[in-house]
Amino acid sequence: MRLDGVRILDLSRLLPGPYATQLLADSGAEVVKVEDTDAGDYARAMEPLTDRDTGAIFEMVNRGKRSVALDLKSEDGRAAFYRLVEESDVVLESFRPGVVDRLGIDYETLLEHNEELIYCSLTGYGQNGPWADRAGHDLNYVSVAGLLDMTRESPDAKPQTPGYPIGDMAGGLFAAFAIVEAVLARELGNADGEYVDIALADVVASFSQAVAYQSLTGDPAEPRPSETPLTGALPWYDSYETADGRWLVLAALEPKFWRAFCEAVGREDLVDEHGTDDPDVRAALRAELEDVFRERTREEWETALADVDAAVTGVYAPAELAAHPQFRARGLVERSENAPPRIGFPARHRETSTETTESVPGHGEHTRRYLAEVGYDEAAIDRLLESDAVR
CATH class of the missing domain: 3.30.1540.10 (formyl-coa transferase, domain 3)
Structure with missing residues (x-):
């Protein structure tokens, strides 16, 4: 099932949320990055930078998207966002719990503007529990979920930080899956709108299936690193x-x-x-x-x-990776004239292409276009731009 015709408003920044919506954009969805009017997505300026002076991480996971810059702390910015919500299918956000309530863009509020809205919150520890408000990054999530402990060669060895941000990528992947699940349920008539709460730490913990039985039924300290069949115990x-x-x-x-x-x-x-x-x-x-x-x-x-x-x-x-004959045969590394090379969508469809050839969006590049689409005339858009409610 392609996602052509599905519009997603992406309020997330950095890596997990943008990776989720990149997968959805690769599947045909129209993804609109809703960025603040100041710096926008922080990843735009994160090193290393590409030859376009843009953060490499940003370019890897924002290809083919649109960018609208709104000041959601302003009344005019929120009003514009509400209009976008009326014409959209999905909102994804990755703020700390409580932020969307203070901004007035929480699920219950947005339901008043679109009763069939699918709303996904992607955070480190989820919306409830004693750790819900804690700050964190990938290393924290893989640590608390047990993965980091399993990287040690022996009980006395130092845990080894994974080379890829497993929690960020896994959380983004699961968010994309949950959004598609909710869209499908709505299209099948099994649900209207839906609220999805995803915690990166939960997703990493769900990866522990290979050792879950031993861990959940035995000594909490077992199995120790390098003592399971899949973590170095077996010489073969x-x-x-x-x-x-x-x-x-x-x-x-x-x-x-x-x-x-x-x-x-x-x-x-x-x-x-x-x-x-x-x-x-x-x-x-x-x-x-x-x-x-x-x-x-x-x-x-x-x-x-x-x-x-x-x-x-x-x-x-x-x-x-790019030179490996297997990945070359699969066409996993995608290159185009107007965008940097990237790792493409990791599934091959016989009938439809998942390659995104468009470039990454400039900050606020599509603001005027989308405001016009939801009913603002030129004078109103000019007024909003002058007031800094949008960019």
């Missing part, structure tokens, strides 16, 4: 350094993959050690594998095992 499911100082991962959980690997590297003597629970045997096997993988470079190993069903892949840096 781990990463290994190669001769050139790079890394490979071996993910031979199934015996058939392990056997194929052992036969390919000439170590049939190791086949029967798969599945052992003996810690000494596991330690010896890990040492053997370390020696094996140090015999060749990453490229040599990938070439040698390319046609072997052994679940072996190289560990790649983000900078290598």
Whole structure:
């Protein structure tokens, strides 16, 4: 289902909310960024900057959107926003709980202007609970949700900060999913408007399914890092350094993959050690594998095992992604003349394209257009611009 004809007013800034609405824009929705009249989305000025002197993060997640700048603290700015709400399907906001109430743009207020409105609040800890008003960033959310603890190689080791902002991206993805769910329910006649409360910390916690049973039924301190089948406990499911100082991962959980690997590297003597629970045997096997993988470079190993069903892949840096033959074949990296290269929509539709070729919007670039669409004449728009209620 394409989202053509669905208009979304995006009040969010930085990364989680804009990532959510970028996914929706890629799916055909018309996304209007509603920014303040001062600096707008903070990400516009965040380093690193592109050759257009715009924040790289901003350009990555705001392509093909529109920008309307309104002062929602002013009566005229709110009045203009209410008119936009009347002609829209979705509002997404990421303010701290209580801010939208003070601004007069909360769900109950906006329902008076559009009874079929879908309203999504995306925050760190949600709208209720003792932590609802706490400040936070991605590192806080992955920390409280248990993910950061699972990055440690041992109970005494320092937690390792993930290379990607997992909470921000996961929260944005889930917000997009929840909005599509609400739009579909409305179109099917199962609901009118809807309020959706999403907490980034909740979404990260929901990623713990692989260890949830042990964690919820046993000692709160268990399972410890590196003691689960998917976090380093198994020598046949781990990463290994190669001769050139790079890394490979071996993910031979199934015996058939392990056997194929052992036969390919000439170590049939190791086949029967798969599945052992003996810690000494596991330690010896890990040492053997370390020696094996140090015999060749990453490229040599990938070439040698390319046609072997052994679940072996190289560990790649983000900078290598664009040149990787798999991602190139998938067309994941998108390039166009009027916008920076970016990682595109990660789903392929047979009948419709999800590529967004338009550029990122300038701050307030579309204010006049949208005010005209909702009934303001030229004189009224000029008056609002002069009063600084809009930009």
